[in-house]
Amino acid sequence: MISDKKIQHLSIKISTTFLFLILLIVSIFFVYPFYYVFVLASRERANMFTVPPPFWFGNGIRQNYTSLLQNLPFWRNMFNSTGIAVLATVTTIFFCTMAGFAFAKYKFKGKDFLFNFILATLAIPQLLGIIPFFKMMVWLNWINTWLPLFVPTMANAFGIFLMRQYLEGSIPIDLLDAARIDGMKEFKILLRIVFPLARPAIAVLGISTFIGSWNNFFGALVILRDKNSYTVPVALSSLLGVHNVDFGAIMLGTALALIPLLLIFIFFSKQIIASLLAGSLKGAI
Amino acid sequence: MKKIVGVTLLFLTVFCMNLFAAGKQEEKTYNPNSPVTLTLGGYGDLETAYKAVVESEDFKSKYPNIKLKFVMNDFAAHHDRLTTAIAAGKGAFEIEALEVGYIAKFVAEGGLTNLAKSPFNAKKYINDIVKFAVSNATTKDGKIIAIPVDIAPAVMFYRKSLAEKAGIDLSDVKSWDEYIEKGRKLTTDKDGDGKIDQFALASPEAVWEIPLNGGKGGWFDKNGNALEPKERFIAVLKLVKKIREAGIDADLEAWSQSWLASFKTGLVATHFSGAWWGGALRTWVAPKLKGDWRVAYPPGKALASIGGSYLSIPEQIPYEKKLPAWEVVKYLTTNPKAQLITFKTIDAFPSLTTVFNDPIMDEPVPYFGNQKVRKLYGEIAMKIPENKVSKYDVIARDIWITAVTNVIIGKSSVEDAYDKAKQQIENRIQ
Missing domain, CATH: 3.40.190.10 (Periplasmic binding protein-like II)
Incomplete structure (x- = not known):
């Protein structure tokens, strides 16, 4: 006779196996496009468009790499992308946390109106603002510099909203009062108390900002004016010819540009999950 | 009084100098010595x-x-x-x-x-x-x-070996009906597995521009009416429908991987495009098929620029x-x-x-079996008719492409697609 415990154990095992199987199938759908980019990056253009499509790595990396460097200052473009994304991330985290903290914990005249006004800007399609934005950048003489690609978005509506929502529920007002009684200045409270406690939300904001900046195509396209100042997406797009497209070089460049994003996901996934859990637990308590 | 005259003269002098300078600027020509x-x-x-x-x-x-x-x-x-x-x-x-x-x-x-x-x-x-x-x-x-x-200049590219195997000549196709008939012969199951593995063309979408001179202008008549004369546009919709119904296209999305591969694997035997496509075939799309691709006028010697x-x-x-x-x-x-x-x-x-x-x-071009393709491109270029462009061409073209797609996939009948497209264009430009 099989005991109830064994049956229960067996059913848990079966359901776990089933769950893993489903997860495995679903994850294949998500992982495959990334895998395929790396497969194509390793193949020469002539061996790329085959039937059936290639599933395994080829031996064209060296040739694709040479072609990539012949056509683009690729590592310079990577440096530009990294520099802009890092600056955008650091400044966005700093200013959005500061603004979010003010909206969450301070009382001042017109606070609700100002917050709602900031939120309302989320409803305006970005594309509508591109011409005034471009005109302003020309007027400021910021064309072909990094500044337009991170300064205007340093304090953005999404970041302020995210930080405000998180800080409102996760930092007790008593803790801030205690710090004030101990003689801590407001800016020091922000640096010493708010930033460490807001780490999960900062991770989410940081990652979304970094990825957004890394993938920002149109902004970089209209602002940056030569190959040496291009970011990676704009640089790679310049390789798309009509008569002669070097897909090998483009795919290798795409694969290399994916690596920083994949690394960020791998290293910061814990922080993202922690942030999501913190949100769900807060609701449960 | 002297003062007033003096100031007036000074103003007049400055005004005339400015006029002269402005006139001079308009006259200015390129100075080759200035870097x-x-x-x-x-x-x-x-x-x-x-x-x-x-x-x-x-x-x-x-x-x-x-x-x-x-x-x-x-x-x-x-x-x-x-x-x-x-x-x-x-x-x-x-x-x-x-x-x-x-x-x-x-x-x-x-x-x-x-x-x-x-x-x-x-x-x-x-x-x-x-x-x-x-x-x-x-x-x-x-x-x-x-x-x-x-x-x-738009031409028809075709694989000579596949045409010969089908027992047809594609160097001078007199009409679209003849093309469809020959296309049926090109569409075959080569390995006998019950699945068609060779088609005449990749998609009917590659065809619609040719009878419309490339679709650059010509969307409105002299009075500004969209898609007129009607017969011209109806004929195009009928053509793409006929091609799809004949089953001679591989239903491939342009510029997809399978579409690009089809030109070297033998999945498609013909393609309609601008002369530049010859360069793409030669250099990276199908360089190994050197000597097999050929170029001809589109059916009925249709003239277009793509x-x-x-x-x-x-x-x-x-x-x-x-x-x-x-x-x-x-x-x-x-x-x-x-x-x-x-x-x-x-x-x-x-x-x-x-x-x-x-x-x-x-000069003969080795990739095209030593055919003098450039001469053909030039001959076509000289005959392409002029079409006046209008500021609404982009709108008309976008709406028309949807109409073509709807007819190809069987979502709309020819008449419905035309009426709807015409109505949409007229609504948009009002």
């Missing part, structure tokens, strides 16, 4: 071709003080950037390339220098440029906003830079040497008709 750096904004591989031109001895000796820089983006991105810069009134480069599909938009919306007026006087230099291409960049009131630098580039000078460019920019545009578009270098470098077919008589046009 200048210009930037050409373009797309794709135009840089490769124009770089070769500016590095040639002829250009260097003619313009030793002009330095040309390039900023290239992909096709759509380049035009998006240019549209933004034109709308903002700032930030465009001294010379901007335009693809023919976008030309109507800029013809209508302005922002580009009228090259027909003094000091450019483009009409004096463009007599030898193919007429249909010039008319695409000419407004109703005679402004010329860009000069054609390359064109793409693709082509123009060079323009944005209005916002300072006057002193417009003059050297015009010299570069003039050189690239009207100098036979420049046109030939562009052709040899990236297979972009010249817009300058005097080049059509160059010995290179008579």
Whole structure:
């Protein structure tokens, strides 16, 4: 006779196996496009468009790499992308946390109106603002510099909203009062108390900002004016010819540009999950 | 009194000097001794071709003080950037390339220098440029906003070996009906597994532009009515429907991996495109099929241009830079040497008709089994009819493409698709 415990154990095992199987199938759908980019990056253009499509790595990396460097200052473009994304991330985290903290914990005249006004800007399609934005950048003489690609978005509506929502529920007002009684200045409270406690939300904001900046195509396209100042997406797009497209070089460049994003996901996934859990637990308590 | 007369005379003198200076500026011509750096904004591989031109001895000796820089983006991105810069009134480069599909938009919306007026006087230099291409960049009131630098006469590319195996000749197809009939013979199950593995063409979508002269202009009649004459457009919808119903297309999405692969695996036997496609086949799409692809007139000797580039000078460019920019545009578009270098470098077919008589046009091309394809391209280019463009062409074209797709996939009947498209265009332009 099989005991109830064994049956229960067996059913848990079966359901776990089933769950893993489903997860495995679903994850294949998500992982495959990334895998395929790396497969194509390793193949020469002539061996790329085959039937059936290639599933395994080829031996064209060296040739694709040479072609990539012949056509683009690729590592310079990577440096530009990294520099802009890092600056955008650091400044966005700093200013959005500061603004979010003010909206969450301070009382001042017109606070609700100002917050709602900031939120309302989320409803305006970005594309509508591109011409005034471009005109302003020309007027400021910021064309072909990094500044337009991170300064205007340093304090953005999404970041302020995210930080405000998180800080409102996760930092007790008593803790801030205690710090004030101990003689801590407001800016020091922000640096010493708010930033460490807001780490999960900062991770989410940081990652979304970094990825957004890394993938920002149109902004970089209209602002940056030569190959040496291009970011990676704009640089790679310049390789798309009509008569002669070097897909090998483009795919290798795409694969290399994916690596920083994949690394960020791998290293910061814990922080993202922690942030999501913190949100769900807060609701449960 | 003396004081008043003195001040008045002083004002008059200054006023006259200003007038004189302004008049003088308009008269100013390009000064070859003053060094200048210009930037050409373009797309794709135009840089490769124009770089070769500016590095040639002829250009260097003619313009030793002009330095040309390039900023290239992909096709759509380049035009998006240019549209933004034109709308903002700032930030465009001294010379901007335009693809023919976008030309109507800029013809209508302005922002580009009228090259027909003094000091450019483009009409004096463009007599030898193919007429249909010039008319695409000419407004109703005679402004010329860009000069054609390359064109793409539409031809039918076909695989000779596959045609021979099917027992047909595709070098002179008299009508679309004949093409469909021959297409049925090309569509076969080669390995006998019950699945068709060779089709006549990739998709009927590749065909609709040909009977409409490439779809660059011609969307409205003289009175501004959309999609008129009706029979012309109905015939196109009937044609794509017939092709799909005949089962001779592989139903492949253009520029997808399987679409690109189909030209070298033998999945498709024919393709309709501009002459530039020959360069793509030769260099990277199907280089191993050297000697097997051939070129012919489209069925019924239909005349169309699919693709082509123009060079323009944005209005916002300072006057002193417009003059050297015009010299570069003039050189690239009207100098036979420049046109030939562009052709040899990236297979972009010249817009300058005097080049059509160059010995290179008579040379057999090994990739096309030593066929004299360039001569054929030139012959077609000379016959392509002129079509007036309108500022609503982009709208009409987008709506029309949806109508074509709906007919192909069986979502709409020919009449419904036409009526709906016509209605939509008229609603949008009101």
